[in-house]
Amino acid sequence: MEYADDIAQRHVEVPHRLDAQQLGIPRAAQIAYAPVQLDEEDLEYLSESGDERSAAVEVPGFAPRGPLTAANNLRRPRPAPSGPTMETTRFTKKPKVEAVGGSGTRGRVLDSDFPREKRGAVKGSQHHFRCLISSDAPFPNTDLATEFCREAWGKACKDQGIDMEFGPLVVSMLTDRAPQIRGEIKIKARTLVPSYYKLLDKNSKADAQTIRARVEMLKDNEAFVHENPEERTGRYKHPIIQAVINETWYSSQRDEGVEYSEYFSEKVAFNVGGRRKSGFGIPLVTIALVLTAVQCALDEWATGQRSGVEFSEKTYGPVFEHHLSKLDTLKEKMADMEIVERIQSQLLDGARWVYINILS
Template identity: 30%
Template sequence: MVLPKIKKNSDGSRHRMKVSDFDDVSKEILGTAACIFRCLIVSQAPFPENIAVKMQLAKAAWHEACQIKGINVKLTPSGVKMLLTRTSQVHGELKMKMCSLTASFFGFQLSNSNDVIRQNRDLAESLKDSSVFAFKDWKSKKGIYKTELLQLGINIMWFANRHDEGVIHHKYFNPMPVEVIALVLTTIECCINEWLQGLKEDIKFTSATYGTVYHGHFCSLQRFNERTAPYKLLDKIRVNLHDVARCI
């Protein structure tokens, strides 16, 4: 087993860890492990219940990265810390990408006009009612979990190009995990919430603020799957979300 070498300050003291602080071999493993960890988080535990869950996924990601690179490098506490930061990173990245998509998809407008502010507020409230934003046709409530926005979000986050995580590590997204679907729906809801006052405001997308919301969407998807089990509707949706994303 190779022990990673970590750079220190000139006086020998430690400082805040960055990827550049690791030696070349460890840096290469860390880069691959970070991508895998991001995939594991969104596909297995988007809002981990505790640190033990994140630690388990970090170790799994590091182990797989070592196998891919063909070298066994020990995972150090510093490496674990670097990997765990990817949880909030992936949340922030998804939220940022979904905000503009959600606004343009539903027609929210940036304006100080009282009429526009009222329209934004009414639209946000309508979309939030019974989570109709998850429908393909949210006005008539038809096509549950078939909204094009769900596909657009998955495409831009994980399948934007052939070097993206969903393509390189496609095994984590084929078929699309229920966890990923619930996560994107939760992000969409967060983006809609930012318009509830009529003027866009920034809302933090964290476990503390949206862990419960995610759990609600995940449970709703499970109930939908149980009620439509004979038709395997959710299975078909999951396969289609992946296949369409891979065809881009």
């Protein structure tokens, strides 16, 4: 509950605009979060995920992701896993993603269902899996979800230097983390949307008809992705994108964007002062997922009063693919201007700025 109250009501510094004269270090802006009554579902996500983060993990030989193209329910191009292979780790028969009884509520598999000496790998595999969902495929099909489980488990076992079987219990435990991380992203977006899009006045009040009209304007032709939604300028530069990224993956020194940074560092290159600059940026998959969560949060205000909308794969899987396709298309069409690459780089700079200047 304390964590939920903190997210819903605290004031934080969120960088949302980069200053080129400061070598890409963004200017911080004080953002006041509008208090939001969290649903029982929201509190369940938060209580399950907590705020714990395991020790930092080095992934030897990791190379950032290469160029991307949208493909429904397909994994984005990534380097080969550095964790154990079939030859180095014992596996049971190929598991199906089915519910396997655990000791948790509604039969969920908990960390305590595994031997105490193995729980470091269990916790690490959860973080790896959540990062794969956040940066590769937020709504994976059954086969891809199982592949993610295998990779996450293999990396975690290698990190811990242990040899442990991979089977249905692991799959059941890890696949629960997919809706968990999606739910967390939606909660962050829900908390930020009222203030960032001026749905409510300074007293957290507004006329329902006014809110409804504003939401319609924001969703019309995806105006909400623009820095200036009214003028439709600054596509993919609305500060809420940076804010959701920061709050989800960079709000503490133990967040996954900090400790598992390799998942959120996609290789990009663009010209600066006539010279080619190579660097890293937030993955397009992550940006598209954030936009999808923001759209879901806006949908909750469609009637002028907030009502819960489930962030389901059936409804928002196609929305995610749409946003990802639009990002890919813009990146391809504007390749000579390198607009998308610069946005990716700026978003990562903004997230790192929070870690260096606020959290350190």
